[in-house]
Amino acid sequence: MTDPMSLTGRTNKPHSVLYVITGLFRGGAELMLYRLLSRLDRTRFTPQVVSLLDHGPVSRKIQALGIPVRSLGMKRGIPNPAVVLRLAGWLRQDPPDMMQTWMYHADLVGGLAAQLVGNIPVAWGIRHSDLNSETSSSLTHLTVKTCAILSRWLPDRIVCCSEASRQVHTALGYAAEKMVVIPNGCDMETFRPNSGARAPVRKELVVSEDAPVIGMVARFDPQKDHHTFIRAAQLLHRDRPDAYFLLCGNEMTWENQELARWIDEAGLRTRCHLLGRRDDDIPNLTAALDIASLSSAYGEGFPNVVSEAMSCGVPCVVTDVGDAALIVGQTGIVVPPRNPEALAAAWRTMLEMGCEGRRPMGIAARQRIKERFDIAEITGRYEHLFEELALGARA
Numbered sequence: 001m002t003d004p005m006s007l008t009g010r011t012n013k014p015h016s017v018l019y020v021i022t023g024l025f026r027g028g029a030e031l032m033l034y035r036l037l038s039r040l041d042r043t044r045f046t047p048q049v050v051s052l053l054d055h056g057p058v059s060r061k062i063q064a065l066g067i068p069v070r071s072l073g074m075k076r077g078i079p080n081p082a083v084v085l086r087l088a089g090w091l092r093q094d095p096p097d098m099m100q101t102w103m104y105h106a107d108l109v110g111g112l113a114a115q116l117v118g119n120i121p122v123a124w125g126i127r128h129s130d131l132n133s134e135t136s137s138s139l140t141h142l143t144v145k146t147c148a149i150l151s152r153w154l155p156d157r158i159v160c161c162s163e164a165s166r167q168v169h170t171a172l173g174y175a176a177e178k179m180v181v182i183p184n185g186c187d188m189e190t191f192r193p194n195s196g197a198r199a200p201v202r203k204e205l206v207v208s209e210d211a212p213v214i215g216m217v218a219r220f221d222p223q224k225d226h227h228t229f230i231r232a233a234q235l236l237h238r239d240r241p242d243a244y245f246l247l248c249g250n251e252m253t254w255e256n257q258e259l260a261r262w263i264d265e266a267g268l269r270t271r272c273h274l275l276g277r278r279d280d281d282i283p284n285l286t287a288a289l290d291i292a293s294l295s296s297a298y299g300e301g302f303p304n305v306v307s308e309a310m311s312c313g314v315p316c317v318v319t320d321v322g323d324a325a326l327i328v329g330q331t332g333i334v335v336p337p338r339n340p341e342a343l344a345a346a347w348r349t350m351l352e353m354g355c356e357g358r359r360p361m362g363i364a365a366r367q368r369i370k371e372r373f374d375i376a377e378i379t380g381r382y383e384h385l386f387e388e389l390a391l392g393a394r395a
Helices: 004-008 028-039 057-063 082-093 104-117 138-150 163-171 195-205 226-239 257-265 282-287 304-311 324-328 340-372 375-394
Strands: 015-021 045-053 069-074 098-102 122-126 157-160 179-181 213-217 244-248 272-274 291-294 316-319 333-335
Touching: 015 028, 015 104, 015 375, 028 045, 028 057, 028 304, 028 375, 045 057, 045 082, 045 104, 057 069, 069 082, 082 104, 098 104, 098 375, 104 122, 104 138, 122 163, 157 163, 157 375, 163 179, 195 213, 195 282, 213 226, 213 282, 213 304, 226 244, 226 257, 226 340, 244 282, 282 304, 291 304, 291 340, 304 316, 304 324, 304 340, 316 324, 316 340, 324 333, 333 340
Parallel strands: 015 045, 015 098, 045 069, 098 122, 122 157, 157 179, 213 244, 213 291, 244 272, 291 316, 316 333
Antiparallel strands: none
16 A cells, blocks of 8 residues: 555655544444544544534544544534534644545535635545435435535545445435445454354343344334334244344333334234343344344445344345345345345245354355455555545645
């Protein structure tokens, strides 16, 4: 990789990179930023982070890396043009060598602020594929339309986290010639096969060690379509009453009345385990699954939970949303979204293979992640992007 000093003519001073993100609460996009920052070569790049919204749990994780994090104090769902001027003021006081924005609202605010200051190369970051008109706010839709128009002037590059994102946003009018796809990366040291996780997880669930467990890690959200997951579980239960279903994520608890009602109507209360939000032990829970699943209906860009399960050597059954099918390739099964019959049939097929039949799929799945989506290689692609931005600024 080209030495950044040869691009800028500088001495040994690292390039300063300012990341601007909409918020730092727990989510796939936010955790991907954390993973990137944890691997970024600090001898060549000095990162800082600005959140439009108040600080969240990921703020503390980033600060623990020794990286400064500031908040613009914007309130969710309340437009505030003053944050553009506030960010522009910060940029004038301490201008970075380049800026990477992360998600729609940050793209717009960061791009406008950099334009006001001038001479700061900007790479936008798109983390979604399609937007659902029923669940995405009117403000988000307006932001996307505005970004599409301004994409010809504000950013130097537009980074899409998936091929699906690139295609969707090109159709929305984003400047296609500026787009580059850099997928999310998986930490393969954290997410790895762990045969020792099986027994303690089943002990926690109070099920036998040989009981098949199908799981999904996802917050309760219409995008994730847990209703289809539960309906598919009901269908599978008729043929495989020995199977259990593990769900964890925000609001994945029995206190969630809507979710509990779906499970009770399906007659699966004794077969479903709702673990709520789990943080540090997600790798162990994932590695203990027989099958990992994704039932999302729309909106996914690069679903991290799929690559994480594959990295753990767990075969996946996923719906064809975002880049899920591209991630899985031939190492799992892809079914149409909103189709519980197809989802149940795919689970049944995998269960019928038995542990020995699924093991080669899991091995192939981990190898696919290593070849295509290892966080070390993905970080290198971002570093190369920053070098290109530095070269452009120097020119």
